[in-house]
Amino acid sequence: MKHVVLAVIFGLAMSGGSYAADRSMEMSTDFDTGVLGETVNFQCTGTGRWKPPLRSAQIVIRDAQTATLVNRASMAIDGLTANYRYTIPADGVTGEWSFTCELRDRSGRLTRTA
Numbered sequence: 001m002k003h004v005v006l007a008v009i010f011g012l013a014m015s016g017g018s019y020a021a022d023r024s025m026e027m028s029t030d031f032d033t034g035v036l037g038e039t040v041n042f043q044c045t046g047t048g049r050w051k052p053p054l055r056s057a058q059i060v061i062r063d064a065q066t067a068t069l070v071n072r073a074s075m076a077i078d079g080l081t082a083n084y085r086y087t088i089p090a091d092g093v094t095g096e097w098s099f100t101c102e103l104r105d106r107s108g109r110l111t112r113t114a
Contacts, residue, residue: 022048022049023046023047023048023049023050023110024046024047024048024110025044025045025046025047025101025103025110025112026044026045026047027042027043027044027045027099027101027112027114028042028043028114029041029042029043029099030043034088034097035088036088036089036090036091036092036094037087037088037089037090038087038088039085039086039087039088040085040086040087040088041083041084041085042059042061042075042083042084042085042086042099042101043081043082043083044057044059044075044081044082044101044103044112045080045081045082046080046081046103046105046110047080050080050103050105051105051106051107052079052080052105053077053079053080053105054077054079054080054082054103054104054105055104055105055106056074056077056102056103056104057074057075057077057082057101057102057103057104058072058073058074058075058101058102059072059073059075059082059084059099059100059101059102060072060073060099060100061086061097061098061099062097062098062099062100063092063093063095063097064093064094064095064096064097065093065095066098067093069086070084070086072102075101080103082101082103098113098114099113099114100112100113100114
């Protein structure tokens, strides 16, 4: 009986892992190069086997010096897409910035950085 229970638990764990592997995220901005003082739209879209609609979406934005400018702010959700508009400070740091999105649906979450 112990072996059957362990096999069932192992099977459930494996199926949950494959479900998570079937989900992904596309991340983009509306500018290839942001301009100081301009507003940029950050977009994260769940692709694959998500259970729409998203329940929550959060974003972290870091500048080129890795200073956190936005920390886990809520994003506007439309189906499987989340958006966040951010105005780059006129005196902001130039260079390559990064952002991290965390999307959640009814069954879990996924976090990615671009």
